[in-house]
Amino acid sequence: MKHLSxxxxxQQGAKEEQLxxxxxxxxxxxxxxxxxxxxxxxxxxxxxxxRDPQLYTALEKIVKQKNGEYQFNYFFNRCCHILIxxxxxxxxxxxxxxxxxxxxxxxxxxxxxYQNTANRVRYLVKNFTQSDQYNKLQRLARVINNKLNPEKSxxxxxxxxxxxxxYNHCLLGEESSQEHQQTVRKIKTQTEKRFEVNLSxxxxxxxxxxxxxRSPELAVxxxxxxxxxxxxxxxxxxxxxxxxxxxxxxxxxGGYTYKSLSQNFLSHTVHTQTFGRYKDDLYExxxxxxxxxxSKGQFNKNLYQLLQNTLPxxxxxxxxxxxxxxxxxxxxxxxxxxxxxxxxxxxxVDMISNMGVTRTMGLLLKVVLVSSKVKPYLEKRFSILFNHxxxxxxxxxxxxxxxxxxxxxxxxxxxxKVDLSCLKxxxxx
Numbered sequence: 001m002k003h004l005s006x007x008x009x010x011q012q013g014a015k016e017e018q019l020x021x022x023x024x025x026x027x028x029x030x031x032x033x034x035x036x037x038x039x040x041x042x043x044x045x046x047x048x049x050x051r052d053p054q055l056y057t058a059l060e061k062i063v064k065q066k067n068g069e070y071q072f073n074y075f076f077n078r079c080c081h082i083l084i085x086x087x088x089x090x091x092x093x094x095x096x097x098x099x100x101x102x103x104x105x106x107x108x109x110x111x112x113x114y115q116n117t118a119n120r121v122r123y124l125v126k127n128f129t130q131s132d133q134y135n136k137l138q139r140l141a142r143v144i145n146n147k148l149n150p151e152k153s154x155x156x157x158x159x160x161x162x163x164x165x166x167y168n169h170c171l172l173g174e175e176s177s178q179e180h181q182q183t184v185r186k187i188k189t190q191t192e193k194r195f196e197v198n199l200s201x202x203x204x205x206x207x208x209x210x211x212x213x214r215s216p217e218l219a220v221x222x223x224x225x226x227x228x229x230x231x232x233x234x235x236x237x238x239x240x241x242x243x244x245x246x247x248x249x250x251x252x253x254g255g256y257t258y259k260s261l262s263q264n265f266l267s268h269t270v271h272t273q274t275f276g277r278y279k280d281d282l283y284e285x286x287x288x289x290x291x292x293x294x295s296k297g298q299f300n301k302n303l304y305q306l307l308q309n310t311l312p313x314x315x316x317x318x319x320x321x322x323x324x325x326x327x328x329x330x331x332x333x334x335x336x337x338x339x340x341x342x343x344x345x346x347x348x349v350d351m352i353s354n355m356g357v358t359r360t361m362g363l364l365l366k367v368v369l370v371s372s373k374v375k376p377y378l379e380k381r382f383s384i385l386f387n388h389x390x391x392x393x394x395x396x397x398x399x400x401x402x403x404x405x406x407x408x409x410x411x412x413x414x415x416x417k418v419d420l421s422c423l424k425x426x427x428x429x
Contacts, residue, residue, distance in 0.1 A: 016058035017075045023055055024079055028086040033096030036083055041103055044076070047121035063120040072124045074175060077133045084140065085179045088187070094144050101141035104129050133173060135387075140171050143187060156397060157390035162235070163404050164191040165411055168376070169383035195408065196418040198233035203245065205230035207422050234405045235394075244358045244406055248413045249420050252362060253288050259414065261285075262369035269370075275323050276315030279307040282327065285370070289363045294354045299347070306334050321373075328371035335364060336381035343388045352399050361406040365414065375415070382407060 027036060043050055043059060050056040065071060083100060087093035107129065110122040128134055139160045146161040160170060167188045172181060208227055234241050251257055256264070265285050272278045283304055287295050310330045314323055337345040351360045368375050382404065389397050412418050 016061045019058045024082040033093045037100050044125050047118040060117045073128050073131050076128050081180045085183045088183050098141040098145040101137050136171050154393050156392050164188040165379045166383050169380050196416050200418050202230045236405050244409050247358050248410050275317050275319045278319035324371050325373050328374035329377045332378050332381050337384050340384045357402040357406050365410045
């Protein structure tokens, strides 16, 4: 009987929740964002009544459910996203997104000892602000807000808008609706395209400057025309950006680019008979990117041991896509960070300290280029680091900011649509 009672309660709760979903789906098409933000404030912050009595009665029933906190978080998150997904489609409504999320910041704690509807609602909303769902909402609001008001804050968390490769892991969860996934995908595509366009303009500008400094006579036909300066689209200094671009586009080892090195490795592995031999070859492939002084230390021993301990029972099998992907994912755990519960990243910081950010990111790029399906896994590793340092200032973790910027560059060069081949012909300053 108890089980039947709980089932009935859940069904009843779902019915009440649907009233809210229908209300917001209807009114988001007819009401202004300001009116809907006010609706949220009256319903979920004041919680003392509403112009639609039926809706407030439904809210009373929702907050009295016995499994209240978990179910309320899902319900409340969905209500927020119904509005956000619609507002995202209209540039004029973008500013309402951070305004809506801002309602739930610095909420006063509910009065203890009071179990009326208003106090219960405030308690549940306050509890929601401790959830991962709320963290993702805040990040999405920052992405939107920083498109409108670039970099007002000095924290790492406020940089989320700059790194679209983090969006899937930092803005979405398992409970994310299809509509919300589409919203994030759209923002991600727009951000990637905007960065690539800005990067291409910057490189073109620098290349023209380099050509003119080498051959001033080229400027004569353009007498009177001013070459307009183009802003560096990254948080790196100009010199750091130029060096990083040259590194990811140009040759890095024996006259080979990262792309040609990976292609040579892959063409070789086609003839590799066993998984054990594949791991030995991968070890050598990685070591060629390292400073010999660094690789002769503890790093190469630990790297070799890691590869040897990866699925040793499969050493005599033919190297399959699954085995190669599993090996690459184990490498990312070792080279960057294992998981959010144990965010140790000593190896990553040690590599940066000894080899510099650009070469370290180049090493990770090498692994991704031979197993492209591990790219989302690398993105996940960096989302763990991002979440771990979210509240730090940019100055507090400069190595992380430079790493995030370098990874953005490496991904744009190798997986984006930007053409930077002109870089190979000149020396940028």
